Amino acid sequence: MIMRIPGVFVIVLIFCSGCHPVGPNYQPPSPDLPASWHNSLPSDKTGAGEKKVERTDWWMLFDDPLLTGLIQKACNDNLSVKEAVFKLQEARAQRGIGQANLHPTLDASYGSTVSRSYGETGGGNENKLFRAGLDAGWEIDLFGGNRKTVEKLTANLDASEENLNDARISIAAEVALNYIDVRVGQERLAVAMENLAIQEETWELNQARYQAGLSDELSVYQASYNLEGTRARIPALNVSLEASLNRMAVLTGNYPGSLHEKLATTSPIPILPESIAIGIPSDTVRARPDIRVAERNLAARTAAVGEATADRYPKLTLSGSLGLSSLTFGNLFDLDNRNYSYGPHISIPIFNAGAIRKNIAVQTAVQEQALVQYETAVLNAIEEVENAVKAYEKENERFLILTKATSAARQAAKLSQKKYESGLIDFSVVLDSQRSLLTFQDQMVESRGDVAANLVRLYKAMGGGSVFMENMNQSDAHQ
Template identity: 30%
Template structure:
């Protein structure tokens, strides 16, 4: 049952509404950010508690990489879509906030009409040439003395305003504001994902290029080995088994070349998608193969409590709780009466010339109340739905926090082990280089043949390849760790800050 009162006695209702304005207050639960117990440090942290640098990829000291990141953040299509989402959220907030203020509409009209002389009732009375119709009142028959044209005009305005006594519109406006914040957080998180993906593919491309060059050198060495083995066999100091083994090793090494070519093409294609550029442009950008850049310095991971403000997924989950809480409060307020103030001042006259005279002004005002006394439980069900949504948002927030801490600790452990692996491979490569030096010395002394030297070279290049693979694994873990630690990676923020600084100067 919907009760809608339009009251003509304004003064008593005005006093009643005034008292409600003084005593009315917002209903529904007030939001409180959740408190999360956490450790003082990460379980596998081996660095200090300094705050992590946002633009960490600069530590690679690779200008090509830095330019690719800057261009991707400007050109990436999903990031442009995220910016449009912020615009839509801002527009929606404006729509919701517009209900806080009175709405005013203005209308005007002009009327021109003529009575029909052929009308069965009034036609003879209006026709000056026709005879008077018997039985018509004098007032009607006298219309023959009047002009049969009538012009009129009016200008009217209407004012409507809902008195938000219980905070329903305020709560909806708060929720809309939080949705804007969520759109901004989404854009920040997407910037992190896009940037991390670009850095990963760029490093993998450089690693594949370096491994390809190393593999070509290894193929050349094994071809020399095969040629020497064939000469030795022709000289009667070997067998066909030696030739077959050398040929098999060369073929196995050559089979890796197409795989690395595929890897390079895949990473180029991914860079093309991230940058929104054709593949030919990417080929130009990375035409000159460069060594795999190596990250310098340590990774400052900060404190565990920093994650709550730096991780986009945690911030998004917390803002979802806040938004749903406001929507819950709005659904509670929706069960209370709604009060309206309406008014309609206007000008009206029978002649357009008199339209704007003081005697043509008129107005009407009213106060109304609308209250769903009985709705079959619909209002309570809406409250229960939003309460369940809030409880679900709380659980999602707790899950996001737990997952974030687990992810960071796991990546810190992996990062430490990858560092150990790389250090061991560095020692193995140093030993392989030492063995090659001794083999070359022995060969110059005539104590071993050239095949042994080539084999030592092959061992050295094999260790170099394993070292590159280990560095790529470390780089992948490093990217994942920086992504897990969060932060704002948007270069536009840095440009905005620089512009504000220049403007202040």
């Protein structure tokens, strides 16, 4: 038997296929950005470079294979990254649920019932009924509510991808910063040990001079407290180094202590590139994943307004069933026992005490919040880059000054030691020169580390490495 769908249903379906979703259409924001940076580097005065930072795997510029390997490991094995991967998978599944709601549903069913009726005499007949059938349903997305839901879930999925990208960029920067801390800690420890050896020789010299009657006991005590003061610095340096090593292990998804052997060999603080291209503000806005997250959140909140608006309009559902029923199982599949039903179901909101209207107002307010959050993300990004540029530039200047000061202090320490041994100056001059040498050497090492760390922060502020991370994320997107 051929079932004919009434013409009115055909008209409804044609009408539905041409309906446009209600609610606002999303337009990506276009922030009014400055054409160039307020702060710039001497190597990039035009604000543009041959190689845009977002396409630079900046950690490669340090030319340190061990650092590169640690960053790549952390980008795969860090627990925060793994959590972001699972959140991405969750968002993808959520979108799949939303897309499924755009399609018809079909369910199969089978059942049997037994009934008995009792009369006044206490007797009765037992009746059995067997049923089997198919039930179909389809909510026609008349005013685009379900399509807006899919649009919202798609934007949420995009935001999850950018969150994963952001997590990897942040972890890469944190690994680099801790690696720099490790190398700075090792070098500061080496400086302290070097000065300790010099001061031990000075103390032994003063002991010998005192015993020979060439100097007084005061110089021995002065050499002693200078020596012990330097020795007292070493435990604190070891504690700081241990913390950096343990943090590095955790960042790469390992237990504390697992990287001690790998990082035991002292290496120089990562070498800096000769020039840096910081691009222009619009490059940063395009590159930073946190800004793209904010933009995708705005898109999702805009779609949610349309989703809420669709609740004001009628909902049309087409349903139908085809079944078989029989008093005996053997006759269940006899075509004479078939039955069917079909028809539309229309639901029209009439009174809900303003709940739908208020929900639209709620979603609109949330959309406005998302816009403000996007604008805040852009402003914060520009601020971070400006601050990072200035910090890198000025710390580099400070490092050059400390390098000169350290060189002068080293010469002063050598000359004062010679003059003291010749009896031309008091021992207090030697003490001052040795303390100054240790101070300047230590500050120079810290400053060199700060220059490297500020460069890492600058690259992170500009969204550096985002293209590398996006390529890395593609494998996660298909898991």
